[in-house]
Amino acid sequence: MFRINKAHPWHGIPIGEKVPNELTVFIEIVPRDTVKYEVDKETGYLKIDRPQQYSNVVPANYGFIPQTYCAERIANLAREKAEGFEISDGDGDPLDILVLSEHHIPRGDIILKARPIGGFCLIDGGEADDKIIATLVGDKVYDNFADISDLPEGIVNRVEHYFLTYKQLPSEVAKCEIAFNYGREQSYEVIRAAMADYQDLLAKLK
Numbered sequence: 001m002f003r004i005n006k007a008h009p010w011h012g013i014p015i016g017e018k019v020p021n022e023l024t025v026f027i028e029i030v031p032r033d034t035v036k037y038e039v040d041k042e043t044g045y046l047k048i049d050r051p052q053q054y055s056n057v058v059p060a061n062y063g064f065i066p067q068t069y070c071a072e073r074i075a076n077l078a079r080e081k082a083e084g085f086e087i088s089d090g091d092g093d094p095l096d097i098l099v100l101s102e103h104h105i106p107r108g109d110i111i112l113k114a115r116p117i118g119g120f121c122l123i124d125g126g127e128a129d130d131k132i133i134a135t136l137v138g139d140k141v142y143d144n145f146a147d148i149s150d151l152p153e154g155i156v157n158r159v160e161h162y163f164l165t166y167k168q169l170p171s172e173v174a175k176c177e178i179a180f181n182y183g184r185e186q187s188y189e190v191i192r193a194a195m196a197d198y199q200d201l202l203a204k205l206k
Contacts, residue, residue, distance in 0.1 A: 006044065009026040009111075010039060010044065010064070010067070010094055013026060013067075015066050015067045015195070020187070021115065021116075021188075022113055022114070022115050022137060023065055023113070023134070024111055025065060025099055025111065025112055025113070025114045025134070026063045026111050027105065027109070027111070028063045029058050030105050030108055031061070033057075033107075034051065035050070036049045037108055046108065058098075058162060059159055060101070061098070061100075061108075062096070062099075063096075064097060065094060065191065066094065067195065067198050068094050068095040068195055068198050069093070069094060069194060069197040069200075070091050070092065070093055070094070070127075070128060070130065070197060071089060071090040071092065071197040073197045075088070076193075077189065078128035078130070082123065083179075085126075085177070086126055087126060088126045090127060090197065091124060091129040092127075094194075095132060095191065095194040096129070096130065097131070098133050098159060099134045099135065099136055100151075101141075102140070102141040103136065112136060112137075115134055115135050115137055115143075116132050116133070116188065117133055117146060117148050117150070117183070117187070118148025118182055119133050119148070119186070120160065120182075121179040121180050122163055122176055122177070122178055123178075124167070125176075130194075131159075131163055132187050132191065133151075156181075160178060163176060163178065164176055164177070
């Protein structure tokens with residue numbers, strides 16, 4: 001069967017049959033974008049969130065995992081290991097993902113297959129806002145990296161710097177902090193928790 005209307009990227013795109021080893025991802029922005037796009041939760045269309053701040057450009061293809069949500073289960077995972085942080089909840093959005101690839105993808109508003117290799121537990125204003133790091137399935141360069149620990153240090157540092165500064169203006173105090181990073185196996189745990197949070201959200205809406 002085929003659809004005659006556009007599926008909502010958050011609710012209408014299947015996450016994939018091989019989850020969590022392989023995921024369907026919706027890409028919102030790519031490194032050459034000079035503004036930050038995000039999906040409008042009501043309509044499913046991309047909207048402009050804000051211009052990219054100064055020289056802070058997303059280092060890889062950035063989007064979210066459909067049919068996921070960051071709420072209490074995601075917050076609980078962060079609380080288990082994020083010592084010294086007060087975590088109120090998840091950030092109330094789908095689970096974010098950054099997909100590494102050697103290939104130039106010209107625009108967002110696309111879906112692709114990605115393989116998770118790790119992630120960052122980002123705390124944004126007291127909320128757990130995990131960032132999954134993945135590689136594009138079939139990419140002949142990044143397919144060789146099975147875990148975030150396999151990545152060159154420079155790539156990890158670049159990604160960390162982006163997430164620590166992407167919301168910050170020079171006159172502001174940083175509100176994003178990385179509590180810890182984690183490898184592939186814990187990224188699977190985070191993805192499963194976000195899928196369960198999404199099911200909880202659906203149950204509340206019924």
